[in-house]
Amino acid sequence: MQFGIFTVGDVTPDPTTGRTPSEHERITAMTTIALKAEEVGLDVFATGEHHNPPFVPSSPTTMLGWIAARTERLILSTSTTLITTNDPVKIAEDFAMLQHLAGGRVDLMLGRGNTGPVYPWFGQDIRQGIPLAIENYALLHRLWREDVVDWEGRFRTPLQGFTSTPRPLDGVPPFVWHGSIRSPEIAEQAAYYGDGFFANNIFWPKEHFQRLISLYRERYAHYGHGTPEQAVVGLGGQIFMRKRSQDAVREFRPYFDNAPVYGHGPSLEQFTAETPLTVGSPQEVIDKTLAFRDYFGDYQRQLFLVDHAGLPLKTVLEQLDMLGEILPVLREEFARDRPADVPDAPTHASLVARRDEPTATEVTR
Incomplete structure (x- = not known):
C-alpha cells in the first residue's frame, strides 16, 4: 500500500490574514x-496540471524533475x-x-480536465473531452x-515512421493511472488497458465512487487482467x-468557509459527514481512512490533499509531520x-520484474 500527497497548486488568499502568496512563493x-x-x-x-489562474503547476515534469534531483525514494x-x-x-x-x-x-495520472476555457487555448473542444481522452x-x-x-486519428496530424525519444527506461513505460470524478468511460478505458484507476474521492459521497470503482473492477476482470479484487485502485x-x-475544526473552519472549492455551500459539519473530508484528531483520520477499504475493497494507493485553500506553508508542514506519525498505524x-x-501498487522495479518473468511455455520446457 502506497501513501502520499497530491497538490492542485492553487494560489488562494489566507482568510485569516488576507495575504495571498505570490506565484513564486507557491511554487517554492x-x-x-x-x-x-x-x-x-x-x-x-503528485502535482496537478493547470493552465489558468489561480493555479501555478503548468509544467509538472519541470517541477518533478527538480524534486527528483533532491530526493532518493x-x-x-x-x-x-x-x-x-x-x-x-x-x-x-516528457x-x-x-x-x-x-x-x-x-508514474502519472491521466485526466480530462474540466475547465472549459482551457480547451480552446490548446486548439481543442471540451465537448470532445471523452473522444480526445480515448484517442x-x-x-x-x-x-x-x-x-x-x-x-492516423481525428484530433492530430498523422504520424509516419515516428519514434518517440528517449525510449522508456529499461523498455518499460511509466505506470498509468486514469483519474476520474464522474466518467464511466474513463473507468472502462483503465480496465481495457489493465492500467490503474484513481477515484478522486473528494467532493462526492462514497456511493458515487463505489459505482465507478465497481465498474472498473468488473471490466478489469472482463478484459482478462485478473480478478476484480486484483484491479489496481487509487483513492x-x-x-x-x-x-x-x-482545535482542528476551529482552525480549519475559516479555510473551509472561504475556499472557492468549498465555500458558500454545505457546512463543514455536513461536508465531513457526507464526503471523505476528515477534520479532527489523528485517530479520527486513521479511523475514517481505514473505512475506505470497507467501501471500496483492498486498494493500492492513498493520496491526501493537505496544502489547499490558502493554508500557510508552516501549517502544511505540521500536517505532514502528523501524517508521518500515523503512517505506521495506517x-x-x-x-x-x-x-x-491482491497486488501491491506497481513500481518501475516491479514492472521490470514482471516483464522478465518466464512465460508458462518457458517454464515447462
Missing part, C-alpha cells in the same frame, strides 16, 4: 512540501496530466525523459511500446489534523488480513 512551497513528504516517510508526491506522479489538451507525443517524450532522470521513480491515450500507449509508429482524500478534534492496519493475491 510546493517543492518544499514534496521534500517534506519524503522526510516523513510518504511514498508518493519518493515516487513522482501527477494528479492529473491532461490527456485531452496535451499532445500525446509530448507526454511520451515523461520518458523524467523517468530516466528519476531512475524510474515516475490520445491509444496513441500514447503505442508510442511507449512500439519503436516505430504509424498513426484521494482530504485531511486536517490537530491533537484535539475541536500501513499496519491496511496490511492486516490483506489477501495474498
